[in-house]
Amino acid sequence: MIVLDMTMSLDGYVVGPDDSVDQPMGAGGFRLFNWLDDRNDDGPSGDVYREALATGALISGRRTFEHAGRWGGDHHDGVPIFVLTHDYDQNDVPPGSARFVTDVVSCAAQARAAAGDRNVMVHGAGAAHSLLAAGELDELELHVVPVLFGQGRPLFANLPTGLVELEQTRQLTARDVTHLHYRVVK
């Protein structure tokens, strides 16, 4: 399964205003990650974090990849990182297990093959939109934080799809976050 994994404010922002390489989460955006303080504990936030780290490949949007410092080429456990991008410089070789891919269908196929019987994790709003539009997104794990940002980079605004039906398959509430899991109905 290809599973979008994103933390968002209740008003749907995944990054605060004015995000850049120097300020990757935008102004105030790291507020979203307070729940990760519990990532190594027992309980729901630890469970969903461990689940995310059990994925066998990562698909990332280009902006997310760059703003995250390319994760130094290793997001977790050295799993392959497929960076979905409109274009790239052939002389720019990403570090570690990362590679650039321009075709979303090929990207999904490569990531599924690399992950084997494990899931593929997706990071980034742009990658999510592209995969949804291509029918290649299977599930969503959203960590909804009880805060309104008011401004920032939205996860879902103006999707390049029509209506997409989902089935909610799990809901876990923990300190400072509610984890909602959905299956995309195809």
Add this chain to the structure above:
Amino acid sequence: MIVLDMTMSLDGYVVGPDDSVDQPMGAGGFRLFNWLDDRNDDGPSGDVYREALATGALISGRRTFEHAGRWGGDHHDGVPIFVLTHDYDQNDVPPGSARFVTDVVSCAAQARAAAGDRNVMVHGAGAAHSLLAAGELDELELHVVPVLFGQGRPLFANLPTGLVELEQTRQLTARDVTHLHYRVVK
């Protein structure tokens, strides 16, 4: 307490694209209200519906009011309806228990007084923004439907506030909806 009560798609839309008086919920927008099929049942959706109908006054945005056919002047039980609007025609007298109010602070005070020891319900994105910005919104009850609209009228986009901290106080999952309740931290 002044409590925003809105149903939204997971991507934050409260109305589908192209809403108008003739198509008040926009294209496909009535999909959001499937959960109301369970409004008279036991269970979480019935509970939150009965809670909403126990409010003693309503604050509505102008657009919501007009698109709803002014509720024929009676939203529920004849409680006072305060319609927050930038301006209005003095010759346009709303029906039933509805009245136009242009000042948000006065609107909130009148609604609180009318509701007495009951809550005030708020409908409409514009009204929610104005009340939030004025510090007059106390709680949010959001009915989150497992569907992505992709387009439409967003509940929260571009709030005229900075970051607003919330405390999640209840989460109830029922058929085709998750009801999330928040307190605004002031």
